[in-house]
Amino acid sequence: MSNLIEARDITVRAGTTPALRNVDFYIAPGEIVTVVGPNGSGKTSLLRAITGAADITSGSLKRRDGLRIGYVPQNLRIDPSLPMTAARFLSLPKRRSLTDIRTALASAGAEKLEKRQIADLSGGQFQRVVLARALLEKPDLLMLDEPTTGLDQPGSAAFYRRIESLREETNCAILMVSHELHVVMASSDRVICLNGHVCCHGTPDIVASAPEYRALFGSGTQGALALYRHQHDHSHPHGPDCNHPLEETDNA
Ligand SMILES: Nc1ncnc2c1ncn2[C@@H]1O[C@H](COP(=O)(O)OP(=O)(O)OP(=O)(O)O)[C@@H](O)[C@H]1O
Numbered sequence: 044m045s046n047l048i049e050a051r052d053i054t055v056r057a058g059t060t061p062a063l064r065n066v067d068f069y070i071a072p073g074e075i076v077t078v079v080g081p082n083g084s085g086k087t088s089l090l091r092a093i094t095g096a097a098d099i100t101s102g103s104l105k106r107r108d109g110l111r112i113g114y115v116p117q118n119l120r121i122d123p124s125l126p127m128t129a130a131r132f133l134s135l136p137k138r139r140s141l142t143d144i145r146t147a148l149a150s151a152g153a154e155k156l157e158k159r160q161i162a163d164l165s166g167g168q169f170q171r172v173v174l175a176r177a178l179l180e181k182p183d184l185l186m187l188d189e190p191t192t193g194l195d196q197p198g199s200a201a202f203y204r205r206i207e208s209l210r211e212e213t214n215c216a217i218l219m220v221s222h223e224l225h226v227v228m229a230s231s232d233r234v235i236c237l238n239g240h241v242c243c244h245g246t247p248d249i250v251a252s253a254p255e256y257r258a259l260f261g262s263g264t265q266g267a268l269a270l271y272r273h274q275h276d277h278s279h280p281h282g283p284d285c286n287h288p289l290e291e292t293d294n295a
Pocket residue numbers: 057058059060061062080081082083084085086087088089
């Protein structure tokens with residue numbers, strides 16, 4: 044199989060109820076795919092289904108043989124009373140060589156943080172260390188769940204630039220959840236909008252210019268707010284339904 048991940052008609056369970064239904068999804072080597080959608084729409088559940096942490100109750104999800112995944116989870120928190128350097132954090136739970144640790148920290152732009160205490164790092168510095176931890180796996184697929192939450196605008200922009208250069212350097216595919224639509228539109232190859240199912244998908248150009256998308260999410264950065272506010276119930280009295288893919292594509 045040439046794709047890294049191929050999901051066909053999957054239902055994903057979170058707790059006792061389905062968080063996602065009838066999802067077709069793929070990710071090809073080296074592409075940047077962003078998942079958008081309102082709170083509770085199943086974005087994290089999709090990422091967890093891919094790592095195997097969430098139950099898939101119907102349909103099929105295939106991973107390419109030997110696929111290596113690096114995962115930057117949402118809101119990872121470390122007990123601040125725990126003394127731990129960045130290097131030590133990278134060596135848990137699996138012991139790593141200092142060479143590997145340094146290479147990963149350098150790739151994440153965190154080379155100067157090796158000996159710093161985790162509890163003393165700023166939000167942006169900590170995110171780079173968490174990114175370095177994900178890079179230790181030398182991933183074919185790097186997944187990031189709202190990685191810039193809590194970062195200011197320049198910090199967030201710098202983080203996404205780093206992600207783009209990582210893709211260029213290593214050609215790993217990137218799957219990320221983001222609410223920052225201006226970033227999504229600028230740097231993604233494809234965008235997938237979830238709302239308990241695949242609400243719409245396509246290249247950023249197609250999605251951004253689609254009347255369905257504009258009617259739902261607005262245009263420009265205001266769309267990010269609209270995403271949060273959008274209550275999807277499959278009837279859109281003020282706009283078209285977004286229950287259909289925006290492009291007739293090859294979901295293979
Ligand atoms: N452990 C759980 N037990 C029960 N329900 C859960 C659990 N985890 C998630 N859910 C529910 O599954 C649905 C999807 O959650 P998920 O975290 O995937 O959404 P999300 O799009 O990532 O949300 P957010 O933008 O708020 O991070 C939500 O309704 C959520 O309440």
